[in-house]
Every structure is written in structure tokens, then in C-alpha cells.
Amino acid sequence: MAYNGLTNAGAAYLAARQANNLPIEFLKAKVGNGTIPDGTDPAELTDIISGKMEVEISDIQQVERKLRMTVQVSNESLTTGFYLTEIAIFVNDNGTSVLYWYIGKDNGTYVPDSSKPMKYKNILNIEVSSTPVTTVNYTGKDLWVDEEKLNIELDKKEDLIDKKTGFNLDKTNSYELDDINKLVTAKALYNFNQKTKADYEPKISVKNTGFNLNKTDSFNESDTNKLVTAKALSDAYSLVLGNNFGGYIQTAGLKQKGKIYISNTSDSLFVCTADIDINYVDYNYFSGSSLIDILRTTFSQAVTVLTPTQGFTVTYRQVRGQLVSIIFQHLLTANPAGVEYFLPFPINAIATATATSASTNNYVKLVASTENTFKLFCDTTVTDVQVQLMVYAKNALIDW
Incomplete structure (x- = not known):
């Protein structure tokens, strides 16, 4: 049996509201899958026959005594599908829920479970009083909005937008x-x-004294308007450290045990402790050291140093404090007047001095002349003279 209208309880509620000029207060809506039993008057129903879920009243439009109500159905949390055959609208009667309007259908719409999402609207035409109706406890939670509803609401809000000069540019x-x-x-x-x-290059507000100076590869230039390059630094180390200087660690190639290397990432000095072919600082093979320590080691090992003084090859060895051992070889011709040689550092005294050759040992004499020179005498020509000096320098070559 199909039915769409007021219940007896709904009719009594409507009459009372009209008599007291009170609005209809809609409370809620339910849908279910019940059917009206034979011999039952649907107007006598006080509740839905077989309720499945409460649904939202999403919209009401009232004209005098006619009300167009939209009931929104969603199966979002439905676990079991059903055929929707009844809709019940309830009102609030002083705190009591009253079945106001009932719709029963012979053939219902199937509502599947939530595995097949579905949403649709039921539009109902309901009789009310002429007083504007209200809805109780309406929150709008979980409602969905279709294009029609959205456009209606936007039309309502459009006139409220304060359009400034940049609107819709x-x-x-x-x-x-x-x-x-x-x-x-x-x-x-x-x-x-x-x-x-x-x-646009960032503007430099202050140019310090070193700004835009020329570079130089020479460490011998005495010029405050030039900046030395890494090559100048490398050449300076080569001169100071002699054959012990190996170059830069980051350069590819074999690093030799005992050689001194520079790290071009930190400008620090390292002594290589084992032959190794790497181009980075590994403390298993490199030992960090200061320049003064390396110079001290260099002199203590009596390393040969090339010096331009008189064109001969000299080996200096600082024994301790100001005591320095000097050994060099030189071709000496007969010269009874003596040949004067210069030392690259001043001395206080010559402690010992010997000059010998493979062919003769007694015809060569050595005498101190000034604080940094000595004379070598020889009555006959000799081809290989080795001179050995032990001198006291005015100052220690290295601060031990």
C-alpha cells in the first residue's frame, strides 16, 4: 500500500501549532525498508516500520502552507544494503519526537552498502502552517552539496561580496x-x-686594502701591492725544505716516506710516514707537523741544501743550540794567499776545521777571517777537497 501524507499525530500537532501561531519544528528524518501491513491505516503510525538510518534534512523552501523539503541519503557507513520503501519525518512537540509525515512505497529504491558509494536526494512536498518552519539540532554535518544547491547558495552570497578595484582582474x-x-x-x-x-652584481659597499690586487708566482718579490699564489708558496717551501719537499697531498701520484707535503685544503704541513699513492690526508700515512718542527728535523738529518754562495754544495747540520756542522766539497787550485769563502750566517768562532783530499791531507789549511768568512789555503793543486767545519753561530739557526 502506498501512502504520502500527514499522520493523525501529525495532523493534531499541526492544528495545535496553527491555533497558537507557532512554527512547525522539524526534528529529524528516517528511512527504512518496511511495508505497510494489510488492514493497517498508515495515518495511525507513530514511528517508521523498519528504520535503517537517520538522514539529514538538507533544505526547506516554504511558500505559505506548502513546504518543499529535501532529504539527503548517503550509504557512506552502511554495512548492508536495503530497498528504501519508507520515509518518516519527525517534529518536536515540547521535547517529544512525533511522527509528522509518512511516505510508504510499494516499490523502493535499492541502497547498496558502502562498498558502492552512493548519494541521492529525496524531494518531499509537505503540508505546514503559514508560520515559517524551523529545524531543531540541525548541524549540516556530513552533508554533500550538488551543483544546483551550490549555485543557489552562491546566488545568495554574491551580493554580499565587497568588490574592490582589483576584483576579477x-x-x-x-x-x-x-x-x-x-x-x-x-x-x-x-x-x-x-x-x-x-x-645585477651585488654592490660592494666597502673595498678593503687587498681588493683587486695583482697576483705573483714569485715569493722573492717585495711588493705590498701583490698577492702570492699557491705556486709561490710551493716554491718557498721547496727552497726552505730542499729535497724533503714533496709538493701537495691532493696532487695525484706516489707520496714518499720522509717527504714533507702540503694540504691545499688547509695549508697545513704533513710528513709522509709510508710510501702511498693517495691524494687525500689519511692520518695512517701522514703526520701533521709545524714548520719549525719540520725545519728542525731537516737540519738534524743533515739534508743537503743547494745554496748560491760561491757556487758550491753545502750540507748544514745544527747539532744543538748554536753549534752547527758544515761540510762541503770544492775543487781547489794552488793559492798560497788563500781564497775567502762566505758563510750564509754570521758565526762567533770556528770550533774545529779540517780540509782534506784523496791525494793530499797536509797541504790544505783553513783559517777564520771575519765573523762570517773563512780562508782556504793550498800550496799545490788538488782536485777533490772536503772541508769540514764545526762553528758556533751568532744565533741559533732554529729556535730549539
């Missing part, structure tokens, strides 16, 4: 466009920032 991604009728996007700002970084 076209956008642009160009920062170069001179147009008061366009709004720039974040992309335009990004493009401008990239252009600024690429085309």
Missing part, C-alpha cells in the same frame, strides 16, 4: 608588463628574482 606571469588591469602571479615574482640574481 586577469593574471600575468610577466614582471615587465606595464598594465594596471593585470595582477602579477608568484611566478612573475620568481622570474624577477632570478633575473635580478643573474643580471
